[in-house]
Amino acid sequence: MLAGLIFATEDAEDRAGTLAETLPFGGLTLIEFQARLLIAAGATQIVLAVARMTPGLLGAISRIGRRGVTVDAVRTATEAVEKLHPLARVAVVADGVVTTGDTVSLLAAERGDTLLVTDDGDDRFERIGVSTAWAGLALIEVARIKDVAAMPHDYDFQSTLLRIVAQSGARQVRLPKSAEPTHGIERDSQALARWGNAIVATLMAQPERWADRYATALPSRLLLPPLLARSAPSWAFSLGAGVAGLGGLGAILSGWPAIGLVVLLAAMLLATIAHTLAWLRDEALPARVLAVAAPGLAAASLLAVGNATHVALGWALAIGALVAGGLVERIALATWPRRWWSSLTAAPIVMLPFALFGYPLVALGVAGLYAAVTLAVAIETLIENP
Known part of the structure; x- marks a missing residue:
C-alpha cells in the first residue's frame, strides 16, 4: 500500500503565525493540493507531520478526509511509525513543495528507497551532495522513519529523515527538465497564489x-x-x-x-x-x-x-x-x-x-x-x- 507523509511545520514568509502549508493554493490550501496529488497516485493514508495545530490546518484535515482516505496528524517520528502500516511504502512531501501529479506519479512508480533530486541551484532545496539537492519528494520504507524515531527527539524530523535516507544508499532520481517550471518550494502567500492558479489551470482537462x-x-x-x-x-x-x-x-x-x-x-x-x-x-x-x-x-x-x-x-x-x-x-x-x-x-x-x-x-x-x-x-x- 502507498501512504503519504506531508510535513507542515514552517510558517509563511509574509504571514506570521500562519503555516505555509495552509496558504491558499489554486482554490484549496497547499496541503490539500499535495494530498490530492498523493491520493491520485494511489495513497490510501495521509499522515501530516505538524509542529502545532491551527484552525486552518484542522479545516484542511477535515476536507482531506472527505476524499475517502485516513488522515492522521503527528508531531514526532515515533507517532508517525505508530500510525503507518509497517509494510507501507511512504511518499514523503517536504514542507512547502509545489509540484504536479505527473512528478508524484513518477516517484510513486519506483521501488525501494528513492529520492527525487535536482541541481543545487535553489537554496530552498536541502543539499545532499556537492552539486545535488533534494527536490522535496521521496519514496521510502517505514523502517527509515523508525530510524529517526530511535534518535533524540530534539532533532528536526524532516532534515533527519532526509539524512538517514540519503546515507542508506537510496536511489536518486533526477527531476525531469520538463517538470522544473512547475516544481519548487514556496512559502510566500502571494507567490504561492500566483503559482497555484497557473498550475491548476494547466491541470484542467x-x-x-x-x-x-x-x-x-x-x-x-x-x-x-x-x-x-x-x-x-x-x-x-x-x-x-x-x-x-x-x-x-x-x-x-x-x-x-x-x-x-x-x-x-x-x-x-x-x-x-x-x-x-x-x-x-x-x-x-x-x-x-x-x-x-x-x-x-x-x-x-x-x-x-x-x-x-x-x-x-x-x-x-x-x-x-x-x-x-x-x-x-x-x-x-x-x-x-x-x-x-x-x-x-x-x-x-x-x-x-x-x-x-x-x-x-x-x-x-x-x-x-x-x-x-x-x-x-x-x-x-x-x-x-x-
Whole structure:
C-alpha cells in the first residue's frame, strides 16, 4: 500500500503565525493540493507531520478526509511509525513543495528507497551532495522513519529523515527538465497564489473534441486564475448558469431561437466554470451535478428548438439529433475522440447560424446529421480498434 507523509511545520514568509502549508493554493490550501496529488497516485493514508495545530490546518484535515482516505496528524517520528502500516511504502512531501501529479506519479512508480533530486541551484532545496539537492519528494520504507524515531527527539524530523535516507544508499532520481517550471518550494502567500492558479489551470482537462475544447474548456481556463484569486464561490456560477439556462430556453420557446441559443452557450460556460470550482474545492455533490449541466443544457436546446417549430417534423428531428448525440457521448468514453467529432455541446453552436436566418428545421437537421455521421465513424473506429 502507498501512504503519504506531508510535513507542515514552517510558517509563511509574509504571514506570521500562519503555516505555509495552509496558504491558499489554486482554490484549496497547499496541503490539500499535495494530498490530492498523493491520493491520485494511489495513497490510501495521509499522515501530516505538524509542529502545532491551527484552525486552518484542522479545516484542511477535515476536507482531506472527505476524499475517502485516513488522515492522521503527528508531531514526532515515533507517532508517525505508530500510525503507518509497517509494510507501507511512504511518499514523503517536504514542507512547502509545489509540484504536479505527473512528478508524484513518477516517484510513486519506483521501488525501494528513492529520492527525487535536482541541481543545487535553489537554496530552498536541502543539499545532499556537492552539486545535488533534494527536490522535496521521496519514496521510502517505514523502517527509515523508525530510524529517526530511535534518535533524540530534539532533532528536526524532516532534515533527519532526509539524512538517514540519503546515507542508506537510496536511489536518486533526477527531476525531469520538463517538470522544473512547475516544481519548487514556496512559502510566500502571494507567490504561492500566483503559482497555484497557473498550475491548476494547466491541470484542467482539455477535451479533444472542438466544441468542448473551444466553447467551454478554453474560456474556463482563461477565466479561472482571476476567479480563484478572488475566491469566487461555485454556487454563484451555478446560479448564473441556472438563470441563463432558463432564460435561453424561454427565449427559444418565445420565438427567438438565435438569442436563446447564444444565452444557452453562456449558461453552458458558466456551468463549466462552476463545475471546475466545485471540483477544485472538493464539493462532491455540486461537482457531480454540474458535470452534466452543460451537456444537459445543450440537449435541452435541441428539444426547445424542436418544440419552437410547432410541427411534428421538428420534434422528430430534435429527438433524432438528441439520440445520436447521446450515443456519441457514450461511445466517446470507450475510444479516443477525434477533434472534428460531434458532441452535445456542439449542437447549439451548429444550430446557431441557421437559427439566425430563420431556418430552425434546417438547424435541427444539420445538427442531427452531424451527430449521425460522427456516430457512424465512432462505431467503425470501435470495430477496427476494439
